[in-house]
Every structure is written in C-alpha cells, then in structure tokens.
Amino acid sequence: MQDVKRIVIKGRAVPVRGNDIDTDRIIPARFLKTVVFDGLGEHSFEDDRAQLKAAGKTHPLDDARFAGARVLLVNRNFGCGSSREHAPQALIRWGQGLQAIVGESFAEIFFGNCVATGVPCAVVDAATAEALLSAVEKDPALEVQVDLRTKTVTAGSASYPFSIPDGPRTQFMEGRWDSTAELLAAKDKVRATAAKIPYFNSYGS
C-alpha cells in the first residue's frame, strides 16, 4: 500500500521567485480541458517558461541545475486566483514530483487544495524565504529538508522554523489528509444537523 504519511520531505529544491503568482500561471486554463489530472505535470508554468525561453532566458523549472527537485520555494500569496486543484495536481506531476512548498504565504483555496493533494505548504518569514531562495540559486545541489515533526526547513547547514496550522500538520504526519473518509464517519450527524435547519426542510411546508 502507498505510504500516505508526509513527515519529512527532502531533496533538491527549485526557486520560483515572485509575489502573487496565480494559478492561471501555474497551470494555464487551456490545459484544464480534460476529465483527468494525468498529463498536467509537463504544462506546469507553461506560459511563463515559454516567454522566458523566447527572451533567451530560462525558467527555473527548465533549468537543468534544478532538475529532480522535490521542494518548491516561493514568495508571497502563492496560488492566488482560480480555485483549480489542477495547480497542485500539476506540480506533483512535474519532473520527479514537487512534494512540498515553502513560501511567505499561500492563498487559502490553494493551501486547501494542497492539503487535499498531500502537499504540505510551509510558511516562513520574508528573510527566511530570501535566504532559502538565494542559497538554492547559489548551490542548486543543496539538499532542502522540510521536517513536519520539528517544523523546520533545513538547507545545507542552515535551519529555519516554519509554521503550518496544527490540523493539516497532524493530517500529513498521520497520513489522514484525504478528507472524505473522515467526513463519511459522521453520516448520522449530517442527517441530524440537516433536520434542524429550516431550509433543509423547505421551511416546514
């Protein structure tokens, strides 16, 4: 059986700088014309990558030095905009699979979609984000470790604290981030709650 626990994620990292990177940039809408999530990975950041390429530059995701990355490093309000779960679904299918994201802050729906996809989003302060981004840019081979037990992210010899709400942290560590099973457990209570809400009962008519 597949291990669904997310306790320590380690490996090389890829730095994607910028605030307010929206989910249209992570996975452009035209790739949402599908009834499955398979095949999304290769289109991660497709338009950003193509534009940089056209300008003779290289997007970090295309940079061979960051190939095989497991950890994505970002700045502030990452994943804003559209609620498309296709965004984290694409990232976990990029290359070897991005399995954790470290950044200054995350948009709310994106964060929830990452929980549902099994991707911990670790929040660090701006100085730490900068330190991590520059460290990895300088030394792409640096191993970055996101440890949910100690809530620390380690890059080479340097360690920094990160925050993550207790609920999702426990869900990841215990492998309970798939919500359906937990929600199903309360089926009787669901009916009982509905019975007390006027509109669920057509306002008594």
Added chain:
Amino acid sequence: MGKSLYEKVFDRHVVTRLPSGQYQLLTGLHLIHEVTSPQAFSMLEGRGLGVLMPERTFATVDHIIPTKSQLRPFSDSLAEEMMIALERNVKKHGIRYLSPDTGEQGIVHVIGPEQGLTQPGMTIACGDSHTSTHGAFGAIALGIGTSQVRDVLATQTLAMDKLKVRRIEVTGALRPGVYAKDVTLTIIGKLGVNGGVGYAYEYGGAVIDRMSMEERMTLCNMSIEGGARCGYVNPDETTFRYIEGRKFAPKGDAWGRAVADWTSLRSDADAAYDDVVTLRGEDIEPVVTWGITPGQSVGVTGSIPSSQQFPESERGIVEEAYEYMSLKAGQAIRGTKVDVAFIGSCTNGRLSDFEEVVRLIQGKGFKVKPHVRALVVPGSQAVRRAMIDKGYDKVFSDAGFEFREAGCSMCLAMNPDKLTGREVCASSSNRNFKGRQGSPTGRTLLMSPAMVAAAAIAGEVTDARDLFHIA
C-alpha cells in the same frame, strides 16, 4: 456581544469538529460545472461511493461552451468530451442539470440566483473561486477544489476552518458613473490582493444598502480577488424582493417563515468584528487596472504609479507588470489603446449590466471603433432572452458589438473566445492575470461595463463620464 451573520450561519451548519481541528460544515447548495467536477466523480467511483443528497446539487455548463453557437457536437473535441462526461455523471447520480436545451443554462454564478436557488442563510459550495458571488444574498458561499467537490458529493459536507470577519463599510453615496465594479476594485486596491486571506468580508453601509442585488453580486464576486474566501451582504427587503416568485424560492406559507428566518440571521447591531474598514463612497472613481493583478489599478483620471510608491516587497511584481503591459510609470491610463472589448462574465454579465450600457449608448449614434473587436456575452440564456425581448441585442449590434450566446466566454479562455498575441482587452471580467484571456502575452484592463463600452467606442481607455455625459 452579538453575532455576525457569518457566525450564525456557520454555527448552524456545523456537524462536528474534526480531529484536524477543522469543522465539518453541512452544505446547503452545491453547484457543479464541467471543468472541476469530472475528476471528483471519478474519485467517487474509484471508492465505490455515491452522491449523498443529489437533490442539493445542480449542474450547468459555462466555462467551455462556445458563444457563437451552442450546437453539438462542439468542434473542440476536448470540450465535447467534457460535456459528455458531465451528462453521464449527472444522469448516473440523478443530479438536476440546467443544460443548454432547458433554456436555463448559464454561468453557474448567474443561474443560481436567477433560479432562486441561492438564498440567505445557506452554505453554498462550488468548484469555482467566484462562488463568493452568492454571498450577496447573505449566504456563506465558498469556492472549493476538486477533492472538496468529491467530499460534498459524497457527504454533503466540507472540512473548513472558521474565518475571521472584516466589516467593510462604504458610507455616503457613489458619484454618477461610478459602479459596484469600481467599489470592489477600489477595495482590492486599498487592502491588497492578499489582504483578505483568513477573512470573510461583510459589506455594509449606505452605499451597499442602496445597491440592487445584481450590484451586490458584482461586489461579492470579487471578494476572492482581495484574498477573502467569501464576502456577503446582510439580507434585506431588496434581497427578499429579488428572490420572491423565482422558481426555487419558498412559496405560500413557507415564504413568510423563510423571510422571518433570514431576517433573524442578519448580523446583530452589536456584532463583534475582527476588523472594520471604512471607505467614503464619494471618494471612489471609475477604476481601471493597469497591471497583472486586480490590485494594480488606478482611477481613470490618474496615471500609472511609480514603483517607488509601493513597499519594497511589492516592487518586483510592479516592475513585472510594467514590462508585461508595456506601460510606464507616470503615463496616464486614459488613451491606452484597446483592441478588444468584452462585456460579460460572472462579475458583470447580468441584465442590469447590459441595461446600463444600453441606457448610455442607445439612440446616440455611438459606434465601436473599427479596429476594436467588441463582444457582448449574456451570463445566461435567460439574460439573453430578456435582452432580445427588450431589443438590446439590436442596440448592441447596431453599435458594432457582437451579441453572443451565454457562457464564460473571454473571461478565462477555455472556449474559442480568446485574445491573440499581445492584444489589449478592456474587460468587465474579474482577472487581469498574465495570459488569463487566452493569449500567453495578451493584456487585460479590468473596468466596469460602462467603461468597457466607452473604451470600445473611443478605441482607447477613456472616461465614460465624459463620453456619455454622465453627470
């Protein structure tokens, strides 16, 4: 200490506290569409689960539907495949589907209210971030991801955190030529695109009290652009008048009981808020976005701000926006040439949006500039029929706008309506992200429908108040 509507409605729908610390929240209305539901149904099937309360889920098709002709099969085989998947799923699970054949199809956030499905005091979920729109009725309306669509289908519940509540009070009155769209863009510009993270927004004050339901929907629609998961307005007489008599509205004796219940859910006068922000209605100008986030905006009489006016952490994205938009600091936003004009979307695709533009252009001989491609796209088949009944289709066609079929159209480029190359689009939609309108280098300027119409006619961004002599 009193309670806010958010707290009252949230508390009523709590099923239990989950081990994660989140709440299991009962969902009163679930809206689904073709883009974010197929994988959810596949996940259900993979686990051998069914739909717990199929009578509480309603489906329609909006993102992928072509607006030139809705005839099947669609020429885009991927879009056709998504339609077939939706049809199969709703049939299999007994879900009501407002399909194009019913005459009730439209953008999911237009048809919910139109059908009377959206009601005060409900919890509403949909796999689309603009679900916040339904908050206009005093509902908690949440955009969710596909795994959560699966959760709602299987259990009629969601795992949710309780949000903080920020009251946004807009006092006084709006000046002529200033609309709900300008109010929401001003709020986002002031509080930032991530200013609402962790909050539900409660909108109130004299300006909001006077707004029609459709204006309130425009306002709540863009709560998510300010980072707030949801936004709402307390239900009042305006709300009740809008709902009464609609297809799914309570009828007969139930109507009175419903209104009493809805009234009891209004925020108490002494409700506590986590934050309060006040804006003066008189200070709000027609707003145009100049950048690549909905927060990068300026009044139409203003000019592109210098990056030095922003905090250090903002400057990166400001510089990125100058480059992408080919605009310079200090340049007036007026006079920015546009190639495309789009009036529609879940933000501004309702009858009153088109009605206002018709009022401004009708009988004045205004014509769309020849170099501009201008699209008018009704938010639903019902809006489209009403426009035809009133002769608006002809007003728009005569002025040089293309009058289309109902759908999301050019808001998000999942259908044939797209920008090409580096085209600039004056758009009544909600997002000006890079590539949002279908061309990876296309550029979007967000504004009100009146301002879009003015830009279409002038061929460039212009002050609608001057062009249309609004005073």
